[in-house]
Amino acid sequence: MGLRSWIGGWSHDSIPSETHLKPENWPERLIWYSLVFTYPIWLIGGLYVVGSVLGWLLLLCLVIKMLAAFDNPEEHEKVTISPVIWLWILGMLVMQVALVLGHVDFNLGTATIIKSSIGWAKGWAALALYPLAGCLNIRNKIISRAICIVGLHTLIITPILMLTPHLGLPQVLYVSPLRAIGGPGNEFFDVPLYEVDGSTGILRWRLFTPWGPALGFVGNVNFMISLLEQDRRWKLAGMGGAILMCLICKSRLAQVAILLIPTVTFLIARIRQPLTLIGLGVASYIGGILSPVILQMASEFWESFKGARAGSTRVRMALKRIAVYRWEREAPLWGHGIVERGPHLVEAMPIGSHHTWAGLLFVKGIAGFIALAVPMLATFIDLLRRASNPRYKLGSVGLSMIVILFLYTFGENLEILVYLYWPGMVIMGMALQECKEPTNAVASLSSQAGSGPEERSTFDAEPHGL
DSSP: OOHHHHHHOSOTTTSOGGGOOOOOSHHHHHHHHHHHTHHHHHHTTOHHHHHHHHHHHHHHHHHHHHHHHHHOTTTSOOOOOOHHHHHHHHHHHHHHHHHHHHHHHTTOOHHHHHHHHHHHHHTTTHHHHHHHGGGSSOOHHHHHHHHHHHHHHHHHHHHHHHHGGGGTOOSEEEEOGGGGGOOSOGGGTEEESOEEOTTTOOEEOOTTSSSHHHHHHHHHHHHHHHTTOOSHHHHHHHHHHHHHHHHHTTOHHHHHHHHHHHHHHHHHHTTTSHHHHHHHHHHHHHHHHTHHHHHHHHHHHHHHHHHTTHHHHHHHHHHHHHHHHHHHHHOTTTOOSSOOBOOGGGTTOBTTTTOHHHHHHHHHHHHHHHHHHHHHHHHHHHHHHHHTOTTOTTHHHHHHHHHHHHHHTTTSOHHHHHHHHHHHHHHHHHHHHOOOOOOHHHHHHHHHTTOOOOOOOSSOOOOSOO
16 A cells, blocks of 8 residues: 555555545635645654644634624624623633633742643643634535544554564654653653553554543544545545544543443434334333343442552542542632642542542632533533434534533543544534535425435535534
8 A cells, every 4th residue: 555545545446535635715615624634743743733723723723704694694604602702702712711710819920820821721721712613614524534544544553553662672762752741741742652551561552642541532532533424435444443432441440431432322313203202111120120230230330440550540539539528628619720649548649630520629719610611511501402303414413512511521641632532522522513404395495496415315415604
């Protein structure tokens, strides 16, 4: 397979010509090349830089488009922003206010405020910037195809990386000079071949992510986005690469989520169908009869889930308890402003890490907690409504994104990893912006008028607005 095929797709003879997608505008180009070149960018340690800057570049594209629409409304479509996306914007601005006031309360100084604000611009702000990019003229098929290309690259590269521990090669090949730019740690800029789990001693791989569970996070997001792909072979490549990510990272949450989330969203998307309601009714009846057995099995599963990596579970629980205790006693409203290293009990890990909600309470207080909880809840309610309506084609995959985010708030810090899972945030923003598909009657009238609707897959839909 030639380099061109490896980067951009399969051979021209094996795939119909219509499957060769190309970006058509600057937002699509920015997203396409940022995703398709994931592994080359990783090799130079640039993923953290790209993920941190891309959201602001997309915001610049949106501002230019809004100014063009204001200057010449007849030629440019007016940009509209979903009220839920406005909640994300407001919530992330509150995060910055809480950050500044937390610093002021503990007299941390102007230099520390500036440094932390830069961190906010690369982390929390991105949680609003990427959904906001859903207002641009970005086709979801561009994102899904690029994700499937990443999946194909993963399938090619992983077998090679799995040989490296047996060849006596080091766990980390090198740390990129881009580390000098600044970031959370060396693991965000290094090129790892493999790693050995500290608590179990087993081999695991994290590929282009800073730690194993983060790869599982990305794998779950990529799996759901791959379902948007129309070409069967590309879809299989994308899904296969995403599943492989969840397996080789050895993350318990990733392996549970990749089974649970597609099942839940599948049922929600079909909740209005009589067959689904009948099936759920039968399952509820049988579940009531077998409830003692089911509860016992659930309890055993949870204990085995925690016991699989008991050391990791102990540290995570201790970090959460310390964060909540110190938040409640020392800084209930605005938090401590910055992250602090924990005691020896938690292996000196940052207090509140590995748990978004506990971390928010410790660093940004109840204000930061609410600033994230409100937009997440509003997004879930809105996308739940859309997912159950077949006239919204992105509702199901959008709902899966907010469910993935919610699950991972209990195992990761969302703001640190947004530079990796941002494609899911863009898709979520597109789902929040999506307009209803026309009914069959309207589509039939349009067809008779000489403007036949394009053929679409179950999930495929174009974003509205430019």
